[in-house]
Amino acid sequence: MYGSIEAGGTKFVCAIGNSKLEILERVSFPTTTPDETLEQVAAFFKQYQTQLASIGVGSFGPIDIHHDSVTYGHITSTPKLAWQNFDFVGTLKKYFNIPIAWTTDVNAACYGEYVAGNGKGLTSVVYYTVGTGIGGGALQNGAFVEGFSHPEMGHMLVKRHPEDTFLGNCPFHQDCLEGMAAGPALEKRTGTKGENLLAEDPVWEIEADYISQCAYNTTLMFAPDIIIFGGGVMKQDHMKKKVQEKFAKLVNHYVTTPAVEEYIVTPKLGDNAGTIGCLALAQDATINA
Ligand code: ADP
Numbered sequence: 424m425y426g427s428i429e430a431g432g433t434k435f436v437c438a439i440g441n442s443k444l445e446i447l448e449r450v451s452f453p454t455t456t457p458d459e460t461l462e463q464v465a466a467f468f469k470q471y472q473t474q475l476a477s478i479g480v481g482s483f484g485p486i487d488i489h490h491d492s493v494t495y496g497h498i499t500s501t502p503k504l505a506w507q508n509f510d511f512v513g514t515l516k517k518y519f520n521i522p523i524a525w526t527t528d529v530n531a532a533c534y535g536e537y538v539a540g541n542g543k544g545l546t547s548v549v550y551y552t553v554g555t556g557i558g559g560g561a562l563q564n565g566a567f568v569e570g571f572s573h574p575e576m577g578h579m580l581v582k583r584h585p586e587d588t589f590l591g592n593c594p595f596h597q598d599c600l601e602g603m604a605a606g607p608a609l610e611k612r613t614g615t616k617g618e619n620l621l622a623e624d625p626v627w628e629i630e631a632d633y634i635s636q637c638a639y640n641t642t643l644m645f646a647p648d649i650i651i652f653g654g655g656v657m658k659q660d661h662m663k664k665k666v667q668e669k670f671a672k673l674v675n676h677y678v679t680t681p682a683v684e685e686y687i688v689t690p691k692l693g694d695n696a697g698t699i700g701c702l703a704l705a706q707d708a709t710i711n712a
């Protein structure tokens with residue numbers, strides 16, 4: 424059996440799965456302090472200790488992913504103070520001395536869609552989550568795109584919509600995608616949480632404008648086979664079509680992408696993309712160990 428940890432800023436989701444990447448058991452608890460939360464994580468996996476081969480972790484970040492770094496496996500400069508410089512993998516290893524795969528939450532979801540979702544069989548897959556924040560991960564030939572660190576595509580700059588007076592919500596950048604288009608930006612603009620906004624609300628045109636700029640930038644940077652948009656905000660069914668249409672206008676036939684209905688999509692695995700990705704990464708870690 425394999426373990427999955429989706430470490431989010433508001434909640435942790437832990438799961439157990441088998442070699443077919445079927446989810447057998449899943450629990451969730453709020454993210455509090457590292458000590459308290461990791462104790463809960465450990466208590467869950469202890470029940471399966473004799474069968475547990477490895478664990479895959481998809482974490483909020485930024486995180487240190489470089490194996491040769493002294494702070495490998497740490498969460499680094501997160502605004503969540505209690506978690507700054509927390510040695511996540513090291514702490515987990517103290518509880519379970521088995522292979523631990525370690526990547527970002529969005530990379531894990533990207534991997535899930537790549538092995539078992541809409542990215543299956545493709546070479547180049549990009550995944551974004553549009554939720555409390557916006558994050559992106561990219562896979563090329565089965566390997567995550569990374570350099571000095573993992574990408575932070577959610578903070579790309581976007582061109583302000585002419586009717587948008589909202590100043591943005593990111594403490595680091597003006598007019599970055601996350602600050603303009605993550606769930607909290609929708610809520611601050613309208614005074615209403617995204618899930619409670621009507622599909623006819625004009626704010627969705629602005630929202631789709633920013634997400635289509637993201638798809639446009641992604642297309643020209645990576646020319647991927649597919650761009651998958653997940654996260655709470657994309658549960659608005661009307662959004663996908665709006666983004667596809669605005670994207671086509673932005674590209675203006677400059678490049679010929681795959682048919683937009685198959686190119687800009689939502690995750691086939693839905694909310695399970697991250698968990699299945701973590702299970703698959705855990706499985707890979709046993710092979711590579
Ligand atoms: P997280 O990013 O914390 O893992 P979500 O992906 O569910 O979790 O994102 C939460 C954000 O998405 C919140 O800002 C919430 O208001 C918004 N949201 C959640 N569900 C919907 C929905 N159905 N439609 C629009 N916005 C939503």
Ligand code: ZN
Pocket residue numbers: 577578593594595596599600601602
């Ligand atoms: Zn930003």
